[in-house]
Amino acid sequence: MSANVHTDKISGWSGTQILRKLAGIRELTILAVIIVLMIILSFVSPAFLTTDNLNTTVLSVVMMAIVSVGMTVALVSGGFDLSVGSVMSMAGVVAGAFVLGGMNIWPAIILALIASFGSGLVTGTFIGRVKINAFIMTLGMQGVIQGVAYVVTQGAPLSVPLPNAFTFLGQGYIWGIPTLIWILMIVIVIADYLMRHAVVAKKVYYLGSNQNAAFLSGIRVGKVQTWIYIVTALLAGLAGILTLSRFSVATPTAGQGMELQAIAACIIGGASLSGGEGSVLGALLGSLLVGIVDDALVLLNVSVYWQSLVIGLVLIGAVTTDVLTHRQKA
Amino acid sequence: MACLVSMEHITKTFSGNTALNDVSLELNGGETHAIMGENGAGKSTLLNILTGSLQPDSGKIIINGKEENFKSPLDASNKGITIVHQELSTFPHLTVGENILVGHLPQRFGLVDRRKIVESIKYYLDFFGVSFTANTLVKTLSIPEQQVVEIIKSLIVESAHTYVFDEPTSSLGDEDVGKLFKLIEGLRQQGKAVVYVSHKFDEIFRISNRITILRDGNMVGTGTAESYNAESIIRLMVGRSLDHIYPPHGQPSEKVLFDVNNLSAGPKCKHVSFKLYQGEILGLFGLVGAGRTEIARAIVGANKKQSGDLSLNGKKINIKKIQDSISNGVFYLTENRKIEGLFLKMSILDNVVVTDLDSVSSSGLLRHNLAKKKTLSAMEHLHVKAHSSAQLVQSLSGGNQQKVMVTKWLERQPKVLILDEPTRGIDVGAKAEIHQLLRDLSNKGVGVIVISSELPEIVGLSDRVLVVYDGSIMAELRKEQITEDMIMHYASGLEVNERLG
Structure with missing residues (x-):
């Protein structure tokens, strides 16, 4: 070992250095904010720290968190996906329509996921191969896929008779915890592991960090981009199917506005619109923070009309803090 | 003749490197003043100071007898100085x-x-x-x-009294050049001062009354145009002692390692053919805009080519896209370290393993310990100075960044390595290390092509030199033919003009 290359160890660092390093990790900052918020809320409102309330709080953000995982991948690559809300609506509606047409729910789910995959494939191909700007392409697909959902339902929600085995996913409990939360945890654990260890995920980070360098280093930029939008669409499709299971109704507007909520959650969790940054854990924590803030407003008897205002402020606050701390470092 | 603008004792440094050292320049009304120098001699810095884009560390600018401080190009323009940019x-x-x-x-x-x-x-x-x-x-x-x-x-x-032209003819046809010169002549006759920067000798001699030559940030000559000829200017432009010792030359064999035949890709790469022999370092020299980078990018498939056959060790290889050249062991190291070379916000490890992810992963998952081991040994091999393999590349010095960029290709066992400006903007010590590394690679049988706009580097390092002008290879120089004067002679297009004229 040459004198210039030290091994990767923390020894020799002072305590303040470690503290500063930890403060630089966005996920920990958000986690700290969440914990502080929870402590305050438990004092202000005795109803907060009850299993029921916590379950409700998390349940309200399960779909957002699942969609945010996909959005994280897109954001890390330097892109984003405005069509996820429409895909989410479409997947639920497609599955519901097939069931109403006499099909068993399980093959109907497979078909809904195939439809989501197809949507992602189209989006990804146009962005990755034809080189259409991600904003334009996903905005266009938002309209197209939403249109499919409207056409299938003729605009009205479909009441779908569903077997208990399926509604268990959206309405059941395992050991006192809603099945949906278990599903979310599985998605998070797998996605987080893959984002940190999978070669293909590494390529997403390369792409978002410097697309020119990625190209010259031999990474197939177009192919990676295509897969990114397939992943966002599949996760949105999953969220749509779970929504159907939760409410037993296929609504053509089930995912409306989800794309911006998911982007907000990811950004609060440390992702950056310029790419190269972001993590699955950050997306989860960003979603949870949004959920807890919503819940706090309810518990504090603040009118629901304040909700969007407060969430908007949280987003701006999180990003401003980040910009200011980064500026200090430079 | 009235002195309209006078720049006195201008000095400018960029993070320790002196770009201009005590340069003085007088611009007279009714005179066209040419400024010459090779890439990096300080011409652009001088013009940028004159036109307000940069501020000098010391020295002053005097216009009509009054000292002026330009804080922006608008200031300079308000005081009567206007510029035609090269870009x-x-x-x-x-x-x-x-x-x-x-x-x-x-x-x-x-x-x-x-x-x-x-x-x-x-x-x-x-x-x-x-x-x-x-x-x-x-x-x-x-x-x-x-x-x-x-x-x-x-x-x-x-309202302007001083007109600055920074290589205005780089993309003009002959007819437009003639018209431009007529306009410049008109300005001169009206008593305006004209500054003209160009690499093209025929233009300089056609329109200038006075010539100033810069070298390494110093003024090395100034005088009336009649007192110079192309040879004396070239001697002034390049005449300098080598600033460090280059590794000894290699013993190239007769064996052709890499053969490029009739490669064409756009206007900056026209019918390029050359051979690379085993054990040699081939220098590729050209002035800015001559097409060096375009040729390299066409070879590795980063740019689309219209025609061209490539063969490696006598076997034809088909390179359509960049992955083809990489799988054949032909690698290109970009000149543009920050914009298209490195992942600045990622770690050294990430930057090193990017070209060879397959070898540090199994069943699609990264093997972090293996990647770290490989990176650390590569860092040791190239003496990369860093705390750890996890350090972000943006926090490294220019020399160490460059080493990291070289490392990512060395890890993939190159057969042919094309390096575009491999030592741009790095200190002398790191330069020498990279030169030694390239010579070692070449001696081990790796084909090395070095693209550089630094003459001493090309002369000191190359066993053979190709000179590029206007997208074509103008000359092939060997052994004693490899001198700065000769290279500059061909790179300026003098030969073309002689042939045509």
Whole structure:
């Protein structure tokens, strides 16, 4: 070992250095904010720290968190996906329509996921191969896929008779915890592991960090981009199917506005619109923070009309803090 | 003759490197003053200071006897100094008239007066005999036409007394060059001062009255145009002692390692053919814009090629896209470290393993310990100075960044390595290390092609030199032919002009 290359160890660092390093990790900052918020809320409102309330709080953000995982991948690559809300609506509606047409729910789910995959494939191909700007392409697909959902339902929600085995996913409990939360945890654990260890995920980070360098280093930029939008669409499709299971109704507007909520959650969790940054854990924590803030407003008897205002402020606050701390470092 | 502008004892340093050292320049009314020097001699810095884009560390600018401090290009323009930039800076979605009159658009009741625009630029459009009008959108013009727009934009400033032209003819046809020279001559006769920067000797001798030559930030000669000829200028431009010892030359064998035949890819790479022999370092020299980078990018498939056959060790290889060249062991190291070379916000490890992810992963998952082991040994091999393999590349010095970039290709066992400006912007020590590394690679049988605009580097390092001019290979120089004078002679296109003239 040459004198210039030290091994990767923390020894020799002072305590303040470690503290500063930890403060630089966005996920920990958000986690700290969440914990502080929870402590305050438990004092202000005795109803907060009850299993029921916590379950409700998390349940309200399960779909957002699942969609945010996909959005994280897109954001890390330097892109984003405005069509996820429409895909989410479409997947639920497609599955519901097939069931109403006499099909068993399980093959109907497979078909809904195939439809989501197809949507992602189209989006990804146009962005990755034809080189259409991600904003334009996903905005266009938002309209197209939403249109499919409207056409299938003729605009009205479909009441779908569903077997208990399926509604268990959206309405059941395992050991006192809603099945949906278990599903979310599985998605998070797998996605987080893959984002940190999978070669293909590494390529997403390369792409978002410097697309020119990625190209010259031999990474197939177009192919990676295509897969990114397939992943966002599949996760949105999953969220749509779970929504159907939760409410037993296929609504053509089930995912409306989800794309911006998911982007907000990811950004609060440390992702950056310029790419190269972001993590699955950050997306989860960003979603949870949004959920807890919503819940706090309810518990504090603040009118629901304040909700969007407060969430908007949280987003701006999180990003401003980040910009200011980064500026200090430079 | 009246001295309009005088720059006195100008010194400018960039993070420790002296770009200009005590340079003085007098611009007289009624005189065209040419400034010459090789890439990096300090011409651009001098012009940027004169036109307010940069501020000198010391020294002063005196206009009509009054000392001026330019804080911005607008300041300089208000004091009568206007420039035609080498790079086009047009607004493509606006009209020709709006481009030319940007900043002082004629108005009527707060609205743009289109008729006035047409009137005020008519003279110049007619003079150049252009096929477009004041209302044509600039994005529909060809590059030479856009350059004409750019030129008119600076000529239209009638209050100016000093006109600066920074390689204005780089994309003009002969006819337009003639017209431009007529305009410059007109300005001179009106008593204006003209500064003209170009690499092209025939142009310099055609229009300049006075010539100043820069080398390494110092003024090494100034005098009337009659007192110089091409040879004496070249000698002044390049005459310098080598600043460090280069590794000994190699013993190239007769065996052809890599053969490029009739490669064409756009206007900057025309019918390029050459051979690379086992054990040699091949230098590829050309002035900025000559097409060196385009040739390299076409070889590795980063740019589309129209024609061209490549063979490696006598076997034809088919390179359509960049992955093809990488799988054949032909690698290209970009000149543009920050923009297309490195992942600045990622770790050293990430930057090193990017080219060879397969070898540090199994069943699609990264093996972090293996990647770290490989990176650490590569860092040790190239003496990369860093705390750990997890350090972010943006926090490294230029020399260490460059080493990291070289490392990512070395990890993949190159057969042919094309390095574009491998030592740009790094310190002397790191330079010497990279030169030694390249020689070692070459001795081990790796084909090494070095593209550089630094003459001493090309002369010191290469066993053979190809000189590129205007997208073609002008000359192949061997052994004692490899001198800075000879290379510059071909790189300036003198040979072409002699042939034509």
